[in-house]
Amino acid sequence: MPRIRALKAFLYVTIPWLMLGGLACICAALLYSPLAARKYNGEYQTFFKQSWPNVEPVTEEFLTLNQQMFTLTEIHQVDGTTHYETFYADILNSHPLGGQLQVKNVLTDQRSQWSPYKENAELIARYQYATQPGAVLNFQVLSASNDEALCLYIYELSRLRCMNP
Template identity: 30%
Template structure:
C-alpha cells in the first residue's frame, strides 16, 4: 500500500510545481509602465562618413502607442511622430496598427543613396495600416524598457 502512496504524492507535488510555473507565466508583470514617457538617443554612421543622430520618445497607453523622433544630419533636423492603435497586448507583447504618421520634410535626411535600408524600413512604418509586433524583455531596472521589434529585427532599450 505504501508503494502506491509514494508515486501519488510525487505526482501531486509535480502537479503543484507545474501549476506554480504556469501561474508565474500568466501573472508576470508587464515589462513596461503605461502612460510613462521613455527616451533614448542613438548615433549611426552612414556610408558617406556622416553621423545621423536620433532622439526617440515612446509612450504606451491603454490602447495607443506614440513614437516621436528627432533626427539631425549635417545641421538639418527632421521630426516624425507615429501614432498606433494597440490591437493585442499580452504578457510583454504588443501588436500595433499604425493609425497616423506626421513627418517634417527634409529630403537630405532620407536620401535613399546614403541609407537604403533605413529608408525602406521607414516606408513600412510610415504606411498607415501597417502592423508591428513588439516583444518586451525583462530588465532589472524599473525605469528601463527593452523591446524587440520583430519586423525589423531591431532591439531597443529606453529609459524614463
C-alpha cells in the same frame, strides 16, 4: 488491509507528483508575468549616436505606451539641422511578451528630404510599409538588465530599442 496498502502506495506516488507539478506552474508564472503590466503603462526615452558614412546623426526617441496606444517620437540631429518623426499606433492585441500594433498616422517634418534609409533598398521598403496607415506591426517585449527599462523589438523594421523611464 490490502485496501490500506493500496491507498498508501497511491498517496506516496501521487502527492510528490502533484507537488512537483504545482512548483512547475508557479515557476512558469513567475517567468512570464513580470513583463506585462508595468511595462505597458509609461513613458520611456533613449538617446544614441550612430555612425554612418559621411554623417553621424544623433537621435533621441520618446515612447508613450499604454494598453491601447503606442506613440513614438524620434528627433534626429544631422549636420546642424533637426528632423523629427512621430508614429501613432493602436495596440491591436498584447500579451506579456509582445503583441501587434496598427499604424494610425505618421507625421514628419517637411523641411528636408533627409532619410536615414536612402542608401538601402530593403530598409526603404520596410520603412514604407511600417509608415502606411493601417499597417500591422508585430512587436516583442524583451527583458533588460534594468527592471524599469523597456526593450522593444519591432519585427517588420528589424529594430530593437531599449528605453529608460
